[in-house]
Amino acid sequence: MKSNVESRPLGKTAILISPIALGCWPIAGMTSADVVEKDSLATIEACLDLGINLLDTAFCYGMQGESERLIAKALGDRRDEMVIATKGGIHWDPPRTQVLDGRPATLRRECEESLRRLNTDRVELLYLHAPDPTIPIEESAGELKRLMDEGKTRTVGVSNVSLDQMKAFAAVCPLAAYQPHYNMLQREIEADRLPWCRENGVSVLVYWPLMKGLLAGKLPRNHVFPTTDSRHKYPMFQGQEWEKNQDFVDELRSIASETGHTVAQLVINWTIHQPGITVALCGAKRPDQIRDNALGMGWNLTERQRQRIEEAIARRGLPVTRAAV
Numbered sequence: 001m002k003s004n005v006e007s008r009p010l011g012k013t014a015i016l017i018s019p020i021a022l023g024c025w026p027i028a029g030m031t032s033a034d035v036v037e038k039d040s041l042a043t044i045e046a047c048l049d050l051g052i053n054l055l056d057t058a059f060c061y062g063m064q065g066e067s068e069r070l071i072a073k074a075l076g077d078r079r080d081e082m083v084i085a086t087k088g089g090i091h092w093d094p095p096r097t098q099v100l101d102g103r104p105a106t107l108r109r110e111c112e113e114s115l116r117r118l119n120t121d122r123v124e125l126l127y128l129h130a131p132d133p134t135i136p137i138e139e140s141a142g143e144l145k146r147l148m149d150e151g152k153t154r155t156v157g158v159s160n161v162s163l164d165q166m167k168a169f170a171a172v173c174p175l176a177a178y179q180p181h182y183n184m185l186q187r188e189i190e191a192d193r194l195p196w197c198r199e200n201g202v203s204v205l206v207y208w209p210l211m212k213g214l215l216a217g218k219l220p221r222n223h224v225f226p227t228t229d230s231r232h233k234y235p236m237f238q239g240q241e242w243e244k245n246q247d248f249v250d251e252l253r254s255i256a257s258e259t260g261h262t263v264a265q266l267v268i269n270w271t272i273h274q275p276g277i278t279v280a281l282c283g284a285k286r287p288d289q290i291r292d293n294a295l296g297m298g299w300n301l302t303e304r305q306r307q308r309i310e311e312a313i314a315r316r317g318l319p320v321t322r323a324a325v
């Protein structure tokens with residue numbers, strides 16, 4: 001870990017993680033079509049020099065595990081310099097249907113396949129990607145605990161769960177991490193799950209801090225998403241919602257320029273300094289993006305700037321969204 005990067009413990013363990021992680025979904029090329037392997041490998045490699053020591057992937061990132069394979073290829077013999085988090089419990093049915101399957105045998109098989117793809121004998125963090133509605137979550141938790149006891153993962157986490165599900169899970173398996181979506185416009189977890197995690201020493205690693213690029217401030221107002229870009233399906237990127245979001249980003253732009261940082265850096269910095277937030281999982285598909293995002297750590301917004309951001313969020317109001325995995 002670089003000395004100028006403030007590190008944070010993963011749960012109650014001695015594993016130290018950077019407040020920004022590389023989200024390894026975009027490199028698998030499933031959101032946008034303009035993803036090439038050379039850029040994906042360079043994006044992962046860039047983290048090694050930027051003080052980012054956490055890679056977030058999953059069994060289902062890529063139809064054939066492309067994300068995990070790219071990580072193995074990029075890291076080579078530098079694997080031990082990175083904390084790797086992966087997830088099990090979601091797989092694809094062709095052509096592109098996500099299946100939630102948290103049965104113990106499936107979790108074990110997926111974990112073992114993830115380790116093969118990652119070319120490693122253990123990961124630092126293994127999540128249940130989402131609860132399987134057909135079985136009690138305790139059954140999934142029990143298998144993840146066994147995988148941890150066997151040394152296939154050093155810690156266990158959960159993603160996309162309610163507070164009750166998280167409590168039920170934690171009653172069976174020690175919980176180091178929780179992974180929900182969270183950003184300036186989607187803050188539901190502040191009401192219940194975030195306080196519970198703070199009280200119980202569970203790290204909170206949030207996805208969509210940039211709301212899929214919306215809050216990076218680089219998509220022009222007249223941007224037209226090609227049909228190959230799945231973002232056109234999200235209400236946040238459509239019609240009036242899109243216009244309101246662009247107005248909001250314009251407000252952020254003026255605060256960002258005062259700090260001497262980009263909008264993406266401002267948004268990430270705000271996120272990692274929210275009480276109870278441990279890590280912002282920043283997706284990127286090119287090295288310039290993760291270099292830009294890495295400059296979101298290592299500095300602090302003033303109280304006045306944080307207040308102006310809160311005022312802008314209040315003016316924006318609650319966006320129309322839909323839950324997504």
Ligand SMILES: NC(=O)c1ccc[n+]([C@@H]2O[C@H](COP(=O)([O-])OP(=O)(O)OC[C@H]3O[C@@H](n4cnc5c(N)ncnc54)[C@H](OP(=O)(O)O)[C@@H]3O)[C@@H](O)[C@H]2O)c1
Pocket residue numbers: 022023024025026032056057129159160179206207208209210211212213214216217218264281282283284285288289290292293324325
């Ligand atoms: N547990 C779960 O169920 C779950 C669900 C979703 C995500 N995740 C995790 O969270 C990570 C983050 O989510 P995400 O990747 O979907 O979304 P994100 O981090 O909110 O946004 C990523 C996108 O933002 C754009 N971007 C990033 N940095 C930028 C920069 N500096 N300037 C301009 N644009 C920039 C890029 O899009 P373009 O270049 O294409 O515009 C990139 O693909 C994922 O990679 C994954 O690891 C977990």
